[in-house]
Amino acid sequence: MAGLPNVGGTIGRIVATAQNGLEVIRMGGFDTGTEPAPYRVVETEQMYRLRRYFPDDPGDGYSHVILIPPMMVSANVYDVTEENGAVSILHKQGIIPWVIDFGSPDHEEGGMERTLTDHVLAISRVVDLVRGVVGRDIHLGGYSQGGMFAYQAAAYRRSEGIASVVTYGSPVDVLAALPLGLPAALAVPGAEILADRVFHKLWIPSWLARTGFQLADPVKTARSRIDFLRKLHDRDALLPREDQRRFIEQEGWVAWSGPAVAELLRQFVSHNRMVSGGFVIDGDIVSLTEIRCPVLAFVGETDDIGQPLAVRGIVDASPDADVYEALVPAGHFGLVVGSTAGRLSWPTTAEWIRWHDGEGDEPAEIGPMDPDRKGRGSGISWSNRLTYGVGQVAGAGTALTKEIVEAVESVQRTSRAVAAESVRTVPRLFRLGQIQSSTRISLGKLMSENNRRTPDAELFLFEDRVLTHEQVNTRIDNVVAGLIECGVRPGEHLGVMMDPRPSALVAIAALSRLGAVAVLLSTADDLDEMLTIAQTRAIVTDPVHLEAAAAVSDRVLVLGGGDQRVIDRADGVEIVDMEQIDPDQVRIPAWYRPDPGHAGDLAFVLFTRVEGRLTRWSVTNHRFAMSAFGAAAAAGLSTYDTVYCLPPLHHASGLLTTLGATVAGRSRIALSNGVDPGRFGQEVRRYGVTVVSYTWTMLREVLHASDFDPAQLSSVRLFMGSGLPTGLWTEIDERLPRAKVLEFFATADGSAILSNIDGSKIGAMGRPLPETNDVAVAAYDTEHGQLEVDANTGFVRQTEPNEVGMLMSHAGQRFEVSGQVLRDVFRRQDRWEVSGLLFRRDYDGDLWYMGSAAASMRTADGVVYPEPIRQALSKVPSVDQVVVYSVGEPGAEVVVAAITLRDGVASTTPTLLRIALGEIAATQRPHLITVISDIPVSESYRPLVVDRSMPRPGSRIWFRDVDGRYRRYTRSAADTIDWSRPTPQPVSQRPSGDQSAAGPSAVAAPVVETTAVEPAAVGDRSAE
Known part of the structure; x- marks a missing residue:
């Protein structure tokens, strides 16, 4: 009713207020007389009902868009008001809207057990259905979390069948700007706790979802209610916004299922995998980098929930997509409902769809999203929101000065960083310091503990497949049963020769759980010698290495069945297909005790080669734990990390600082089939890799690839491994400034473990890991x-x-x-x-x-050390690989540095080589530097010296003269040089005292060397 027109003044207002208030109390609001847009449900599943709006319109030649609501909001959000509703405006513009209605989970069969994966898979099925009906690619749109679903579904489908994705206030880089201005350091552990301990049992009812939305902006909520009450006497003034008010206050909210909330918190808040990649959909690894279709993201200038910086994260997360944005002067809800949405959001959406379907021009309201978003809005903090809101309500507000705010934020950031680091590292180091010889600790035990803690968390990522802790633990137990059936007992030495893949890691962990010793074998020519040194009688292998294993061992156990090579060779005695053993039928003996290993027990045997001699490296459980926990602490590994394992498992970097540290850090392990520059970047983005492990020159092929794109490695924060040449280290620092290098060094017996943690001194081995020897x-x-x-x-x-x-x-x-x-x-x-x-x-x-002491070269000038030469020459931009060796008898050895040049480089200059060696004293430099065509590498990518002969004079070989310069090594020079005599030193370089025991830096004179560079020689660099 409009009130009584013949009652004026105050009495009339009071009566009208009472009448209107009674209607609101009884009916929940005013009857606006608006009618919802017509639709027909064209498909019904347990997960959804699909609405096709304006079913009487055949839509000949029309474009089609599928709209996705958030989990907590009714599908009617796209049809709240008759004039400004999304579906009506889109239809008027020649677009047929389809809307997915997930219903309210608390009213649907199995609704409270729904997961995020269920929603994404349902959307993918709808895309197939609609595309099949209309015969063309469709557009996918979503509001808030519905837009997150749209991104995830597009990535899951690799954009197949999707013409474009349109989102409204949908955060991608969630941790960049959280709702309410919450700090990430507080939100991340809170999200983890809620996901693991609360929402796996509870769910969010609709009233709580509504309350949470309103609390996101309490000032605005209070203001809107005050405005409503103040105008309650004026029905005509309230009617235009009544449908919107009723939707927000009452009708627009549905329940959230607990598993879906837990998965949202774990994957997209705690781990922020919309940005980093590597989230899991139906057992598949998915990354937003798989989105290839165009993207339009609507950004609300005052959006407190999908804050601008968080929404703009899509431009980094999907580097291969053309990403546009439309800036709208509205909050989160105003992006899709109300007059602003009716004037800007939906007409712009219609223009975007027609443009990409070739039926219109590019919308004037959009523009490419700038990857450098500085100055474009960084989120709306709680203090700013509150200050702004109070100012709106009270007409006044006071802000802290910029200096005070920045100081407080700086202190908060520092405190959060220190606290987070302490929480990660202190328990590990404390546990490491408590280990005694009788302490039960092993790889198998650590994996059992992780399984008990988080059985459903992902552990292995391989070829787009995902294995959880529980799945891996079950597989380990099954392999243990198979080993027992094959007669393996605790303490027995078994060779393991497998590529880095889940079955290899499972085999190693199974031997640990059984209490046996894993002898990590390479496929080198000295397999026989390895088996003899390690006292090994049998080998566990995969089908790829079956022939190599069978050639050196009388008993081979094969994991990874179904391969024809195994089927043809397996006889059950000498070659056993372990996949044919039913673990449920194995009788477990009384002596079996899972994870029996003590700290003092031998756990692994590795091999290293020192100056051509094969050496056994025995690793106890204690030394494994030292390496694992120490490396995990040094790298700051946590459940938020995904470690990309490139090294072979028979190398210490593969076993100890990759597998061991990852298990100790409870991180995910992404495995690859070798180093392939093309696949490297794709897998890093798909898996959401944050840490890359390496050995020696393994990263060389990636960094030097012609199509290497540093943007592909934006999620990587750390490279960790051992043997990295100084030149490659420098390249990583220059080309990937956001990533750090953590270089480890272990002695041949593992008694000393060093690490260069801060990376400020490139080439240094650093100091001992905490709690190690x-x-x-x-x-x-x-x-x-x-x-x-x-x-x-x-x-x-x-x-x-x-x-x-x-x-x-x-x-x-x-x-x-x-x-x-x-x-x-x-x-x-x-x-x-x-x-x-x-x-x-x-x-x-x-x-x-x-x-090594054995590798030191004794020349007529004294002892020369090979490592400084290798590291110095690796820094020359034109140099690819370096090896150093000597020729001749001790006391008159000739030091030779052999180098290869990078692809596309025809030559280098002696001046460049000499300058690179400038910090090394002249008598410590190689006598000869020669360019050769190839330097082979081992399985762990260590450069190998194959030919130790004296180089012949030629155009690409230089000798060191008395001044430390390098000159062309001609036949006449070869005939006149006497390598058995000390090289005369210039007066400026002769030591003033006894410095014979000093290292290279002690006698080097870089100032003298710099002044000795001739201007003509410097000019020669450009000529060559």
Whole structure:
């Protein structure tokens, strides 16, 4: 009713207010007389009902769009008002709207068990259905979380059948700007707790969803209610917004299922995988990088929920899509409902659809989304929202000064970083420090603990497949049963020769769970020697390596059945197809105890080659734990990380600092079929990789590929591994500034584990990992191969800064010593293991590797160390690979540096090579530098010296003259040089005192070398 016209003034207002208020109380609102747009339900499934609006219009020649509501909002959100409703406006513009109605889960059969995956798969089925009906690609649109669904469905389908994606206030980079201005450091652990402990049991009713939406902007909610009450006497003034008010206040909300909320919090809040990639849909790995179709994202200038910075995350998450944006002066709800949406959002959507279907021009209201979003809005903080709201309500507001706000935010960021790092690392290091010889700890036990903690969390990602902790744990137990059936017992040594894939990791973990010893084998020519050294009688392998294993072992157990090679060869005795063993039929013996390994027990056997000699590396459970927990702490690994495992498992970087650290950090492991530059970037983006592990020159092919795109690695925060050449390290720093390098170094017996954690000194090995064995550098006489003793004390002397000496590791754990141990070394009753490796310690205490004692080269000028030469030459831009070796008898050895050039580089200059060696004293530089055509690499990508012969004179070989410069090595020069005589030094380079024990940096004179560069020689760089 409109009130009583003949009653004026205050009494009339009171009566009208009472009458209208009674109608609102009884009916929930005013009867506006509006009618919903006509539609017909054309498909019904347990997950949804599909509405086809304006069913009487055949839509000949029309475009088609599928609209997706958020989980907590009714599908009627696209038809709230008759004049400004989305479906009506789109239809008037020649577009047929289809709307997915998920219903209210609390009223649907099985609705409270729905997951996010169920929603995405339902949307994908709808796309197929509608596309089949209309015979053309369709457009996919979604509001808020419905837009997130649209992105996910488009990525899951690789954009097949989708003409474009249109979203309205849909966050992608969720952690960049959370609702209410919540800090990510607070929201992330909170989301994890809610997902794991609350929403797997509970659900969100519709009234709670409505309340949560209103609390997102309490000031605006309060203001709108006050306005409604103040105008309650004026029915005509309220009617235009009544449908919208009733939708927000009462009718527009539906329940959320607990599993769907938990998955939302875990994947897209806690892990932020809309940006990083690697989220899971129906067991498949999905990344928004798979979106190829055009994208239009509507951004609300005052949107508190889908904040601008979070919405604009789509431009980074989908680098292969053409991404546009439309900026709308509205909040979250105003993007799709109300006068602003009717004037801007939906007409612009219609123009966008017609443009991409070739039936119109590009909309004037849109523009390409700028990847550099600085200055374009960074989210609406709680303080800004509250200040703005109070100002609107009270007519006044006071803001803190910019300086105070920035100071407070800086303190908060620092505190959050310190707290987060402490939470991750302190428990690991504390546990590591408590390990004793009798402590039960092993790889199998760590994986059992992770399974008990988070059985449904993803563990292995491989070839777009996902395996959870529970699935992997079940597989491990099944393989253990198979090993028992094959007669394997605790303590037995079994070779493992497999490519990095889930079955290989399962085999290693199964041997650990059984208490057997995994002997990690390569496919090198010395397999026989490896088996003999490790006392191994049987090999576990995959079909790929069956022939190689059968050639050296009388008993081969094969994992990964179904391969014809296995079927043809398996006889059940010498070659056993373990996939044919039914674990349920295996009788488990009384002696079996899962994960029996103690810290002092031998767990793994690795192999390393020192100067051509194969050496066994015995790894106890304690040393495995030291490496695993220490590396996980140094890398800051957590459940938010996905580690991309490139190294082979028989290398320490593959077993210890990749598999071990990932398990200790409870991270996901992404596995690859070798290093392929084209596949590398795709898999990094698809899996959402945050950490890449490597060995030696493994990253060279990726970084040097002609089509390498650093943007493909935007999710990577860390590269970790060992053996990285300084040149590649420098390239990573320059080309991927957001990523860091964590370089590890372990002695051949694993007694010392070093890491360069901060990466500020490129090429340094850093310091010992926390809670691992302490190290010292002992003075060492390289000429005579013995430690130097202080004449006064009788103890071994520790080196001075930059003096080269022998690395020693403190032998604190008596139960696992495997190398040579000396007592009473630096003081009474101490115990130190001799590593056989030479290092120098700089003035800051960081360690630099010089090479092994056996690899030191004895020339007429003194001892030359190979590692500084390798690292220096690797920094030359034209140089690809470097190896260093010597020719001749000790005391007159000729040091040769062999290099290869990068693809497309025809030559290099001696000036460039000499400048690269400028920090090394002239007598410490190689006598000859030669360019060769190829340097082969091992399975772990370590450059190998194949030909140790004396290079012949030629146009691409240079010798070092008396001034340390390099000149063309001609036949006449070869005939006149006497390598057995010391090289005369220029006066400026002759040491003023006894510095024979000092390392290269101690005698290098970079200033002298720089001034010695001739202007003509510098000019030659451009000429060549």
